[in-house]
Amino acid sequence: MDPEPWTSPQKILVILAHPDDPEFFCGATLAKWARAGHLVTYLLLTCGDKGFNPTTHPDMTPDKLCAIRHDEQYAA
DSSP, rough: OOOOOOSSSEEEEESSSTTTHHHHHHHHHHHHHTTTEEEEEESSSSSTOOOOOOOOOOTHHHHHHHHHHHHHHOOO
16 A cells, blocks of 8 residues: 555645754655655754754854754755
């Protein structure tokens, strides 16, 4: 049985918590659907501004990190 019996383009909403989650959890499926002509929209509940670690540049701020994550997600 075909798991995707859609006969016309669909609107698909992906709701996840963090930037990069869609790509890690279901990126291949989302890419397949987008290539098939479906409209895929993300709703991310955070902007990724808490991703600091010991190697983070000392000038990094949550606002700067949020802007970087936004740009990365848009490019993805």
